[in-house]
Structures are given as structure tokens and as C-alpha cells.
Amino acid sequence: MTLDDIKGILGALALTGRGDMKIDIGRAYCADLMSDVLAFSITNSLLITGLTNAQVVRTAEVADIKAIVFVQNKRPDIQTIAMAEAKNIPLFVTELSMFDTCGRLYERGLRSQMGQTV
Amino acid sequence: MTGDEDGVFFLTGKDFANAGSASSNLKGILEKRGIPAEIIRRASIAAFEAEMNVIIYAVAGMMHYTITPERIKVVLQDMGPGIPDIGLAMQEGYSTAPDYIREMGFGSGMGLPNIKRNADKLTINSVVGEGTTVEFVISLERSGR
Ligand SMILES: Nc1ncnc2c1ncn2[C@@H]1O[C@H](COP(=O)(O)OP(=O)(O)O)[C@@H](O)[C@H]1O
Ligand SMILES: [Mg+2]
Numbered sequence: 001m002t003l004d005d006i007k008g009i010l011g012a013l014a015l016t017g018r019g020d021m022k023i024d025i026g027r028a029y030c031a032d033l034m035s036d037v038l039a040f041s042i043t044n045s046l047l048i049t050g051l052t053n054a055q056v057v058r059t060a061e062v063a064d065i066k067a068i069v070f071v072q073n074k075r076p077d078i079q080t081i082a083m084a085e086a087k088n089i090p091l092f093v094t095e096l097s098m099f100d101t102c103g104r105l106y107e108r109g110l111r112s113q114m115g116q117t118v
Numbered sequence: 119m120t121g122d123e124d125g126v127f128f129l130t131g132k133d134f135a136n137a138g139s140a141s142s143n144l145k146g147i148l149e150k151r152g153i154p155a156e157i158i159r160r161a162s163i164a165a166f167e168a169e170m171n172v173i174i175y176a177v178a179g180m181m182h183y184t185i186t187p188e189r190i191k192v193v194l195q196d197m198g199p200g201i202p203d204i205g206l207a208m209q210e211g212y213s214t215a216p217d218y219i220r221e222m223g224f225g226s227g228m229g230l231p232n233i234k235r236n237a238d239k240l241t242i243n244s245v246v247g248e249g250t251t252v253e254f255v256i257s258l259e260r261s262g263r
Pocket of ligand 1: 035167171172175176196198199200201207208212213214215224225226227228229230231250
């Protein structure tokens with residue numbers, strides 16, 4: 001699933017201008033606890049979150065997360081967007097709730113890194 | 119770059135606007151040396167958790183790194199309240215973080231366990247009322263982990 005696909009599925013708006021929309025996102029992780037993201041996310045994945053502070057972008061940077069989707073129309077401030085832009089981490093915002101965001105992406109085949117045996 | 123290299127970043131308590139910039143800079147330095155991405159990720163995550171702890175709990179501190187062909191060593195030394203019971207602080211989920219820290223996405227009590235998980239060696243020394251030193255080492259040798 002590409003960033004373009006994700007943007008379309010979520011009816012999301014891109015907050016950053018740079019970044020390759022054709023890059024493939026293999027996995028996603030959803031959390032509002034950054035230590036959980038640092039512990040359980042995997043590289044090159046998508047982060048879905050309702051938090052919008054600068055530490056979210058820092059977390060994505062150190063954990064090698066490819067892009068971030070903010071749910072429920074929550075938007076980070078301009079400094080945080082600028083930092084993401086500088087670090088080449090595309091940001092998106094969707095009006096959908098956390099539940100619906102994850103649900104729609106799951107429905108279209110996106111998974112977390114954990115086992116999907118159930 | 120293959121020789122030894124070291125440096126220091128200064129950290130200010132409650133400076134949330136810059137929180138994480140030391141770890142971000144360290145990540146850039148490791149990338150320049152051509153260290154494998156998975157090792158850089160482990161070092162950056164450990165450094166970031168330790169840096170956030172200094173910002174959240176201490177008054178001020180510093181992050182000192184030394185990189186040799188064999189290992190990355192990072193020492194975070196702070197002036198702060200110290201940790202009364204390190205064994206307890208190491209437990210997953212244990213946290214004394216106030217609510218406003220939780221609202222920022224930290225304070226889930228996973229920071230020190232995350233450092234331990236990502237480092238090959240972790241040493242914590244703390245004196246209540248004075249401060250804390252967190253030191254971790256990540257091996258760069260193939261047999262290191
Ligand atoms: N540098 C520090 N100075 C003082 N106390 C600390 C420091 N680092 C950690 N602690 C204590 O250890 C606890 C656990 O730390 P950590 O595992 O990082 O979880 P969290 O930061 O989410 O609470 C903290 O809640 C705090 O009480
Ligand atoms: Mg912590």
C-alpha cells in the first residue's frame with residue numbers, strides 16, 4: 001500500500017509537501033503512547049495517532065517510521081510540521097476517528113507487525 | 119569514518135520544544151559513520167528514552183557519547199531528584215510521571231525497559247536529591263548480540 005493509497009482510503013490531507021507518495025508502506029502501528037511506539041513499531045511503517053506534539057515526530061524519526069496519520073482532524077503546530085518536513089517524514093490528517101482510520105486500512109489489507117494468526 | 123569519536127549535548131529540564139534533539143543529532147552522527155540501520159535504530163531509541171527522562175524528571179543534564187569501531191557508549195548524567203528504587207523504576211509500567219507528561223505520550227513506564235531492550239549493557243547509578251547517571255553500550259561487533 002502506497003502513501004497515495006492511504007491518503008485516498010482515509011480521505012486525508014497532506015500537511016507536508018515533500019516526500020515520495022509512491023513509497024510502499026508495509027505495516028502500521030497505532031498508539032498514543034510514544035514508549036509503546038518505540039517498543040513495538042517496526043521500521044518503515046505508518047504511525048496512526050491522536051497526539052500532535054513535536055515528540056511524535058521525534059519518535060517517528062528515531063524509530064524509522066515512514067509517515068504519520070493524525071486522526072480526528074487533529075493538527076500539529078507549524079513548528080512540528082516544519083520539523084517533519086525537514087526530516088522527510090510525511091504528515092497526514094484525516095477527519096476519521098482512530099477506530100475508523102485503523103478499520104479502513106485493515107480492511108484494505110494493511111497489518112501491524114504482530115502475528116495475524118487469529 | 120572509522121576512528122574514535124565523542125561529543126556531548128546539553129539538556130535542560132522541561133525544555134519540551136528541544137526534547138529529542140540530542141538523540142536526533144546522535145542519530146545523524148551514527149548515520150554518517152555508516153553504521154547499520156538496525157543498530158542505529160536501537161541506539162537512537164535508547165538515547166531518546168533516556169533523553170526524555172532527563173527532560174521530564176531532572177533540572178539539567180548532558181548526553182555524552184563515544185563511538186569506537188567496537189561500540190557506541192552513551193552516558194546521560196543529570197542533576198535531579200534521583201531514583202529511590204532502581205529495581206522498581208525498571209519494571210514495565212512503573213511511572214511517577216504527572217498527568218501532563220502522559221498527555222504528551224510519555225509516562226507509560228516503558229522508558230527504562232525500552233533502553234534495556236535495545237542496549238547490550240545498561241548501568242544506572244542514582245543518588246536521591248542529587249541526580250542520575252544512565253549509561254548504555256551497544257556493540258558494533260558481529261558477535262555482540
Ligand atoms: N533521570 C531520572 N531522574 C529521576 N527519576 C527518573 C529518571 N529516569 C527515570 N526516573 C524514574 O523512573 C520511572 C520509570 O522511568 P521510565 O521507565 O522511563 O518510565 P516513564 O518515564 O514513562 O515514567 C519514572 O517514572 C521516574 O520515577
Ligand atoms: Mg521515561
